[in-house]
Amino acid sequence: MSVALVPSQTFLHEVQSHSGQPISLCYQCKKCSAGCPVGFAMDLLPHEVIRLIQLGARDRVFAANNLWVCTGCKTCQARCPNQIDAGQVMDSLREMALRAGTAALAPKGRDVNVKTFHESFLSTLRLFGRSYDLGMIGLYLGRSRAIGEHMGLGLNMVKKGKLKYLPERVHRMGEIRKIFAKAREKR
Numbered sequence: 001m002s003v004a005l006v007p008s009q010t011f012l013h014e015v016q017s018h019s020g021q022p023i024s025l026c027y028q029c030k031k032c033s034a035g036c037p038v039g040f041a042m043d044l045l046p047h048e049v050i051r052l053i054q055l056g057a058r059d060r061v062f063a064a065n066n067l068w069v070c071t072g073c074k075t076c077q078a079r080c081p082n083q084i085d086a087g088q089v090m091d092s093l094r095e096m097a098l099r100a101g102t103a104a105l106a107p108k109g110r111d112v113n114v115k116t117f118h119e120s121f122l123s124t125l126r127l128f129g130r131s132y133d134l135g136m137i138g139l140y141l142g143r144s145r146a147i148g149e150h151m152g153l154g155l156n157m158v159k160k161g162k163l164k165y166l167p168e169r170v171h172r173m174g175e176i177r178k179i180f181a182k183a184r185e186k187r
């Protein structure tokens with residue numbers, strides 16, 4: 001990884017304060033990256049994101065797809081000798097990117113509008129308390145105006161029975177609304 005930058009601690013302090021994670025303790029053992037199940041799809045491995053935060057490389061971190069690809073599985077936290085939850089860090093970066101309007105709209109070379117995908121997923125979660133894939137795909141295609149490009153893939157999934165036609169709603173929707181309200185307050 002070769003990055004030309006002037007080291008700064010401002011970004012490090014911001015991310016530490018937002019995520020509550022002791023990022024400065026990381027000594028690059030790479031155990032998080034070795035266990036990450038989606039590392040193969042990330043622009044940067046989790047330990048690289050942590051290092052770039054330590055160095056203050058804000059733009060490089062926000063330009064990577066990591067914050068959108070991380071599944072929040074917590075494997076990295078379980079493996080880290082310093083109990084750093086890289087998934088929580090990615091979650092904070094996602095919120096910070098959205099708030100600052102720096103969220104990658106369509107990372108170079110990809111045909112996926114990650115911000116729109118993320119918002120479409122959250123919309124179905126807000127409505128039903130759980131993911132509703134068909135609804136999420138419909139929202140995504142409509143909002144991203146990518147209907148032509150992805151219609152074939154969607155139809156194949158429907159044909160193979162991979163998508164449920166109707167959504168299922170959790171019983172205690174009040175709890176879900178409280179979670180969303182709390183997240184809005186935090187912003």
Ligand code: SF4
Pocket residue numbers: 025026027028029030031032033046047050076079080081082083084086
């Ligand atoms: S496992 Fe922890 S200490 Fe090791 S590189 Fe990852 S974040 Fe840093």
Ligand code: SF4
Pocket residue numbers: 032035036037038039046069070071072073074075076077086087088090
């Ligand atoms: S929480 Fe995210 S970064 Fe950590 S192991 Fe899971 S997918 Fe990888």
